[in-house]
Amino acid sequence: MSYWTIGFLAGGAVVLIVALLLLGIIHQAGRILRTAHVASEVVGQIDENTRSIWALRDTNAVAAQVLEGARTIDVNAATIVSVLSGTGSERKIA
16 A cells, blocks of 8 residues: 555545534534524523513502502591591691
8 A cells, every 4th residue: 555545545534534523513503503492482481471470579569559558548547537536636626
């Protein structure tokens, strides 16, 4: 065997190994892409399913405002009752 033949065989082996590695990389990239698509769909579903939890923050803020209004009404009603029943010092005779 001449050096040319050995060189061509070695070069062919290197090209074959590189081609196999490239095919492996392409296969793994496709797998990663499919997994990324599945993960993206799952994230979308999680986002849809948890939107109501994030809306609770707004609900709690409105509930706190309603509670504050109810407390004010309660204080005013107690003042009116005490004035009308004569138990308070605020009673004034007109």
